[in-house]
Amino acid sequence: FFHAPPPEGPPKMSSSSTTNNSRFLMFFDFDETIISENSDNTVVNLLPNQQLPSWLLDSYREGHYHEFSGKITAYLADQGVTKDALLSAVQKIPPNPGMLDLFRFLQSHQQDFELVVVSDANTIFIETWLEHNRLGHLFRRVFTNPSHFDDSGRLVLHPFHSHSCPRCPDNMCKQAILHEYVAVREKERGGVGFQRVFYVGDGSNDVCPTRALGPQDTAFARRDYPMHTLMMEMQQSESTKIKANVVPWVTGADIEDYLGNIMKER
Template identity: 65%
Template sequence: MTAPSNLTTAAPREQRFLVLFDFDETIINESSDDAVLRALPGQRLPDWLKNSYREGHYNEHMQKVLAYMADQGVSKDSIYSAVEKISPSPGLMNLFQYLQSHEQDFELVVISDANMFFIETWLERAGVRRLFRKIFTNPASFDPSGRLVLLPFHSHSCSRCPDNMCKQVILQEYLAGRQKECGGSPFQRVFYIGDGANDICPSLALRPQDTAFPRRDFPMHRLLLEMQHSQAAKFKANIVPWVSGEDIVDCLKKIMAER
């Protein structure tokens, strides 16, 4: 994994574009929750635990998984190592290189239903943590016994989203906060990069000048295609599917050339 060189903290002056990233299967090429199971003896969950999952309550399920891993003697170092070894999605490091070289224009944020320990561990290992102004995800930390304790991010009333996180609520609150800080609309355009069904809800808040980047042939992409055919009026943003981070770079270069 090659990190962008000479990374610096985000430029203090106002940036024109906001780039929002999902984490699992977007920045990284698999689910971090699945990847850490490789630290288990046997590298898989027992059926009783897998079958205990309830739709819309994934955070609650992962709390049980992490407790089970601790009971099986999986150490912090083993979890740390499993997370560090996850591969980035194709071309994502090149995308980070591009955004780092134009950091005066782009503000970067993560909105993910993973957890803070996994995300910060991976971003630090990849050398890109300092590119991100903010990470919105579920709290997670190790207790004195060595168990990774996961908590829900927030509560909300959105019927489309899992009980612990509505990404649209997070996005709208962030934009409102940044608008207040900047004394006006802070971003000319917003870009949302994701892959999953839970990336649809925040994308619905995007404007006609904004762009949703769904990973091609993943749930977000398939659902957006269905919306285009049946409910086109509800989705305002441009849709640019991606296979590699290079596809996103190409799109951003065209937008930058419009200056």
């Protein structure tokens, strides 16, 4: 159900003694949040004419983006885009402005922050990018769609889980992941919860998890992206549904400034 790194992988952010004492839990989306692009769009640019055929584009169904992503990777392989070309393109995706500084800030306060990625991308893209940018060790867990290269060099994607949430795509409800992770960690920490939970995202599928946040928590919504627009609409129409503070961000510096102020409160 959960994607865990192999046991022989790099050491995680901190030893169990400090992991269990983190005051804050922070979730990050990946595409257009940590990185400045959608990784699927990036790899499409590897095609000779840099676009998908209309029959493939027309096959997209609302709420089935994951299935569509699998068709993209199959098509790329059919067109001769190699595994190495794919990985190289993903490595070169720039981070969003200020994100690397934000991660330096979080690393300098790693006893206070436990970091998790929750993304509708896939394991190969996310792990490739994080390792290339030497950020993998900062994240305690990566929740995303499992993926692997088959013998022909095609990137095969699998759905993360199934769920009953009517608001989310078939393969992933980020609120279900958040709920379960928080419950598991609280148990592992001897019944001690986190003082605050932060969620950083940009897309429409980042709204559902923020419904689970409490008044002490914060949803960082990328300004003028779907998550921000939808949350602004929700706050006007159903103010009771979102209890968390909603903080729009343009660069990682906006998030760092906010967290810096919280660190001063102690």
